[in-house]
Amino acid sequence: MTNVNxxxxxxxxxxxxLIGGALVVYSCKKDKPDKPDDPSANMTALTLKGFVxxxxxxxxxxxxxxxxxxxxxxxxxxxxxxxxxxxxxxRAVMRFEKEGYFTLxxxxxxxxxxxxxxxxxxxxxxxxxxxxxFDASKxxxxxxxxxxxxxxxxxxxxxxxxxxxxxxxxxxxxxEPNYDAFSDMMPGGDLKAIGVSGSEVSIISYGMVNVLLAxxxxxxxxxxxxxxxxxTYPIPAxxxxxxxxxxxxxxxxxxxxxxxxxxxxxxxxxxxVGKANHFSWHNLDKYSKTATFYINLTDPxxxxxxxxxxxxxxxxxxxxxxxxxxxxxxKLNLDEGKIYKMGNDVTEPKTLLELDKVSTGQTWTxxxxxxxxxxxxxxxxxxxxxxxxxxxxxxxGTDFRAYWIILCKWKDDxxxxxxxxxxxxxxxxxxxxxxxxxxxxxxxxxxxxxEIEEIQVIPSGKQxxxxxxxxxxxxxxxxxxxxxxxxxxYYITKYPITQFxxxxxxxxxxxxxxDVCYDCPIYGLCWNDIVGTKEKNGKxxxxxxxxxxxxxxxxxxxKLNKLSGKKYRLPTEAEWEYAARGGAKGKDNNHKYSGxxxxxxxxxxxxxxxxxxxxxxxxxxxxxxxxxxxxxxxxWCYDGYGEYPENPxxxxxxxxxxxxxxxxxxxxxxxxxxxxxxxxxxxxxxYGNMNYGFRLVRVE
Numbered sequence: 069m070t071n072v073n074x075x076x077x078x079x080x081x082x083x084x085x086l087i088g089g090a091l092v093v094y095s096c097k098k099d100k101p102d103k104p105d106d107p108s109a110n111m112t113a114l115t116l117k118g119f120v121x122x123x124x125x126x127x128x129x130x131x132x133x134x135x136x137x138x139x140x141x142x143x144x145x146x147x148x149x150x151x152x153x154x155x156x157x158x159r160a161v162m163r164f165e166k167e168g169y170f171t172l173x174x175x176x177x178x179x180x181x182x183x184x185x186x187x188x189x190x191x192x193x194x195x196x197x198x199x200x201x202f203d204a205s206k207x208x209x210x211x212x213x214x215x216x217x218x219x220x221x222x223x224x225x226x227x228x229x230x231x232x233x234x235x236x237x238x239x240x241x242x243x244e245p246n247y248d249a250f251s252d253m254m255p256g257g258d259l260k261a262i263g264v265s266g267s268e269v270s271i272i273s274y275g276m277v278n279v280l281l282a283x284x285x286x287x288x289x290x291x292x293x294x295x296x297x298x299x300t301y302p303i304p305a306x307x308x309x310x311x312x313x314x315x316x317x318x319x320x321x322x323x324x325x326x327x328x329x330x331x332x333x334x335x336x337x338x339x340x341v342g343k344a345n346h347f348s349w350h351n352l353d354k355y356s357k358t359a360t361f362y363i364n365l366t367d368p369x370x371x372x373x374x375x376x377x378x379x380x381x382x383x384x385x386x387x388x389x390x391x392x393x394x395x396x397x398x399k400l401n402l403d404e405g406k407i408y409k410m411g412n413d414v415t416e417p418k419t420l421l422e423l424d425k426v427s428t429g430q431t432w433t434x435x436x437x438x439x440x441x442x443x444x445x446x447x448x449x450x451x452x453x454x455x456x457x458x459x460x461x462x463x464x465g466t467d468f469r470a471y472w473i474i475l476c477k478w479k480d481d482x483x484x485x486x487x488x489x490x491x492x493x494x495x496x497x498x499x500x501x502x503x504x505x506x507x508x509x510x511x512x513x514x515x516x517x518x519e520i521e522e523i524q525v526i527p528s529g530k531q532x533x534x535x536x537x538x539x540x541x542x543x544x545x546x547x548x549x550x551x552x553x554x555x556x557x558y559y560i561t562k563y564p565i566t567q568f569x570x571x572x573x574x575x576x577x578x579x580x581x582x583d584v585c586y587d588c589p590i591y592g593l594c595w596n597d598i599v600g601t602k603e604k605n606g607k608x609x610x611x612x613x614x615x616x617x618x619x620x621x622x623x624x625x626x627k628l629n630k631l632s633g634k635k636y637r638l639p640t641e642a643e644w645e646y647a648a649r650g651g652a653k654g655k656d657n658n659h660k661y662s663g664x665x666x667x668x669x670x671x672x673x674x675x676x677x678x679x680x681x682x683x684x685x686x687x688x689x690x691x692x693x694x695x696x697x698x699x700x701x702x703x704w705c706y707d708g709y710g711e712y713p714e715n716p717x718x719x720x721x722x723x724x725x726x727x728x729x730x731x732x733x734x735x736x737x738x739x740x741x742x743x744x745x746x747x748x749x750x751x752x753x754x755y756g757n758m759n760y761g762f763r764l765v766r767v768e
Contacts, residue, residue, distance in 0.1 A: 175325025214302030223295035650691030663690030671699030
């Protein structure tokens, strides 16, 4: 369920042309291989952001993220963001560093906005890493997960090439392509490479390894020229069938953010053996075959789609489909050669959005359209049995048959927005060079911005008066004194604003991908994210005024109002409390929480939330049929924070000059005391906490 339940039908057509075999989706493909661009580096204006987690999925704070001359440190949620990035050969390049962890360089083709996640591995001994100490004069062997690197005697030198004969401290990290976090741990991000011909190519990984050598003082060491190390790669069991006799060997260029072909490994049974002339990231990859599919959207009703975003992926055969996904397919009794729409009646959208756990690859492609037809092209690589495509988790199977997952988010210039999630099953095995035209599909129902569910708090149409302030047995000084407040009629949203609505309006979701829940409240927001800011870098922002309340073009409310044609704003603290108390209907009840004196009936809070965010609308509503005004998420109000007055007030808006803004309601981590309808909290307008969200008010 979303906070937009009332919908109107709008039919849009999506045509997709696949050229080639089973595809993994990437950037647009040109007719001829790309030649390397000008190698000069420059800082380029673009939005670059992402998340950094450890291998257990925990957000990492204190990670230094560097791109060119700019550096930031990840916050408590593992987040980082840049307004410009170093671009080399049309690739944005960044470096992630933290003491005690393997350093990682990531890069992707430049776009106006890039979201680049990263997963860092701690040095030491684990299932994927090892550390040893050896005498340089004797050599040493590193082993982990079937991977082996044999460093010969007297083969280690200092970084400047001078002789070294002391102790060597060695760390090794091995990434097998079936590893869950493979796509976020590998250097680069899309397995783009420069082949021996000098052209840019796409590659399919059979595994990669990083070896670091240092002396006791931490100074880096390297292999001596002419003294290569023997490198033995295990062939993943699911990939043996298509493993050729020889395999290209690649190293990662940390400066340019791309793989470089520099040798060949030879198959010996179930392993490949090659030689590394120097230590950096090395990769065992075969050339992949590329193909392109085209997506066309038409909007027969309005003639114009203002934005469409596509994510697409494929599964090879069906024998190793994850249980959750297989359950969905079984429920639908899918037939080959047809397209099926997956909706909320079948499974949560998140199940199908976790494509990296289901498929060999994925990508988002954004297209802005100004005519009836919206067209975009996406490049993909042809995968074979068990092979992972560029950057996705390996798929498995016995042939080229592809199960396509297609996700499209769209919005038009008539205030409609929606999403389509579907599956396509080819009726025959797909071979290289085949041209397959998918059936036309309907994107289905669209949500209407003009029909966001609202509750009329004062249905009489006349001003109403209530007693504001604490009236229970847990009153705090800043919740007093009780005072009379008179309010004019207004509407308030039935639920807190959800991640689905936020992403649709803003074009992005700031939530860590592993925590995305479209029916949960959006959170992690500061007041300025919602209302906007007056200026940025000296440039004044456009604004609109709604009955004395101002919002700016970089904020959510401004964008929503432009799309909907309505006038939403944040509630005042008084409007919030009157709605939470149930308006005139709840006046005699005087409940401690919004709708009940039993908090468990109406609120997600510390004792029942299991320390995680929950969906909106799952707890009982209050007397006005409003949900989640106690617990779930702290909600921003418009007011500047200040002490309550003693005198009666009419439509108060707090202290406008205050640096802090008001938050009400408590959240999933709050005590019962903080979830009372009288409870108050405050924070700076520029401070975004993972517990902060909002709902909206509309005045006619």
